[in-house]
Amino acid sequence: MIKNILKSGALLLLAVGMLAACKGKTTTAETENAESVAAKQCPVVFSADSAMAYVEAQCAFGPRVPNSEAHRQCGDYLVNEFRRQGLTVIEQKDDITAWDGKVLHNRNIIASYKPELTERILVCAHWDCRPWADADKDESRHRDPVMGANDGASGVAVLLELGRLLSQIDPKVGVDLICFDSEDYGRPYWAEGGDGSSDWCLGSQYWARRPHVEGYTARYGILLDMVGGEGARFHYEGYSLQYAQPIVGKVWNAAHTAGFGEYFPMRDGGYVTDDHVPLNEIAQIPTIDIIPFSRDAGSSFSPHWHTVNDTPENIAPATLRAVGQTVVQVLWEEQ
Numbered sequence: 001m002i003k004n005i006l007k008s009g010a011l012l013l014l015a016v017g018m019l020a021a022c023k024g025k026t027t028t029a030e031t032e033n034a035e036s037v038a039a040k041q042c043p044v045v046f047s048a049d050s051a052m053a054y055v056e057a058q059c060a061f062g063p064r065v066p067n068s069e070a071h072r073q074c075g076d077y078l079v080n081e082f083r084r085q086g087l088t089v090i091e092q093k094d095d096i097t098a099w100d101g102k103v104l105h106n107r108n109i110i111a112s113y114k115p116e117l118t119e120r121i122l123v124c125a126h127w128d129c130r131p132w133a134d135a136d137k138d139e140s141r142h143r144d145p146v147m148g149a150n151d152g153a154s155g156v157a158v159l160l161e162l163g164r165l166l167s168q169i170d171p172k173v174g175v176d177l178i179c180f181d182s183e184d185y186g187r188p189y190w191a192e193g194g195d196g197s198s199d200w201c202l203g204s205q206y207w208a209r210r211p212h213v214e215g216y217t218a219r220y221g222i223l224l225d226m227v228g229g230e231g232a233r234f235h236y237e238g239y240s241l242q243y244a245q246p247i248v249g250k251v252w253n254a255a256h257t258a259g260f261g262e263y264f265p266m267r268d269g270g271y272v273t274d275d276h277v278p279l280n281e282i283a284q285i286p287t288i289d290i291i292p293f294s295r296d297a298g299s300s301f302s303p304h305w306h307t308v309n310d311t312p313e314n315i316a317p318a319t320l321r322a323v324g325q326t327v328v329q330v331l332w333e334e335q
Ligand SMILES: [Zn+2]
Pocket: 001, 130, 151, 184, 306
């Protein structure tokens, strides 16, 4: 994804206190707070160890760069794992031409829980890796691929662990876990061509125009991107507030209810062009992005972003758990 046209504080504090809306009650702010504190925690536990094992399993194939053997093998692994969990898997395999004229064998993988239900929630992440570590401190590594333990595998690991838990969570809606491909193929600084933001998020752009089920829609979507960094803090992302403010409120409230409010400060972050943008703008499904924000990291999301050090050793299982348990809470609360 590309980041962070940092905009000033205009969006501050828009998203708090949405609880009344989802409970269908009109209450005073005071009562809302009381309800929020009293809200129950989901008893189903999201396992940090299991999610970490899913990060390692993906990285064991090598960098999952589109058209590579590691990519093909990991795609097969994801399909098999979701099927083993009892989910219904649909694959979208289509050739997409990238900014450099290269044809990418794009593979979007959609794992559905209770596909027969019309009321649905979508949780998604990208599973491909960036071919170029173009933010590495060492310029000689810029054309090496990124392992994508955080930028790719972390979000998918949370989806896999959710897949394992869905029947225990027993949400009252159908759930689609979507692994988008070809997110991170955006043009590196040394190359010509492309037009900037549309170089990225190719798999989600494709899906948003041609979803896996004709006429598909969902109540809302949650995108997970780089959800395993040590000390990560997830602020409100700009496009999420612009298109899906009530969902931002719902998710951040759930994080606090689940006991992980520390990871989810109720503060503005930046704008990030990520897979949620085509979902909002093309598919018109209100979708938020859970993505780390750091004022100190300058143009990057974390010290390892788009470097050769985005490896499993630099993943914090505690962060995977904070994000995973938050999504468990959201799904459990859904009526
Ligand atoms: Zn990336």
